Amino acid sequence: MNYVAPCITLTGFHCPLCGTFAHMNWNRLFNRGVATSYMQACCSRCDNSSIWRVIKEGYVEGRSAAIKGEMLFPDFGVAPLPATDMPADVIVDYQEAAKIFSKSPRGAAALLRLGLQKLCKHLGEKGDNINEDIRALASNNTLPPLVVKVADTVRITGNNAVHPGEMSDDDFDHIASKMFELLNFIVKKGITEPNELMALYSMTPEGPRKNAEKRDAKA
Numbered sequence: 001m002n003y004v005a006p007c008i009t010l011t012g013f014h015c016p017l018c019g020t021f022a023h024m025n026w027n028r029l030f031n032r033g034v035a036t037s038y039m040q041a042c043c044s045r046c047d048n049s050s051i052w053r054v055i056k057e058g059y060v061e062g063r064s065a066a067i068k069g070e071m072l073f074p075d076f077g078v079a080p081l082p083a084t085d086m087p088a089d090v091i092v093d094y095q096e097a098a099k100i101f102s103k104s105p106r107g108a109a110a111l112l113r114l115g116l117q118k119l120c121k122h123l124g125e126k127g128d129n130i131n132e133d134i135r136a137l138a139s140n141n142t143l144p145p146l147v148v149k150v151a152d153t154v155r156i157t158g159n160n161a162v163h164p165g166e167m168s169d170d171d172f173d174h175i176a177s178k179m180f181e182l183l184n185f186i187v188k189k190g191i192t193e194p195n196e197l198m199a200l201y202s203m204t205p206e207g208p209r210k211n212a213e214k215r216d217a218k219a
Contacts, residue, residue, distance in 0.1 A: 005079075006050065009067060011023060015048075015050075018045055018048065025044065038052065050073060051072045051073040052066075052069045055069050078102065082183075085188075086191075087118065093111045093112065093115035094180070097112045097176075109179060116183060131151075
């Protein structure tokens, strides 16, 4: 399913601690019996809680409720968790972008573009030109061709994030949020799925495997 970002108005979203879409049990936090402006959302899947500060309250169905808030813990923001097989140096940029995304989509876009450059290098490209690297990865079937169109937008966003240009802050907010998903998708297609296929291949009997390798060598 599509990623559902954590939000104080939702009863279900992708948990920022376990990464699973799950129902959230919201509770107001009290200090010596007095309600505070803080809440916790307990994940029904992992039983861990994120901590939120209520910024604005209003009335929903006749009852007072939080209608705007910010997540304080964990402090990496509302981005999806990095893919399991994401390289360590890419994770550093990804997580830093997640931490600042809500405050600076422009800065997050620049960091994610840097992470994408590093990811292209891990996939065998030069890492100097995202445009050329993504097209090369699509041409050798490492990535689906449609990724080229998506990455074109990422490349433009990244450039403008460093050199202010035509895009507005609202554009950065929308597109930078999709860049998190793009990096995870590229990791899945370029690293995770090939690893899974290689693991399956290594489990096949040695005889048929060697015969297949001989046929491939002749081809």
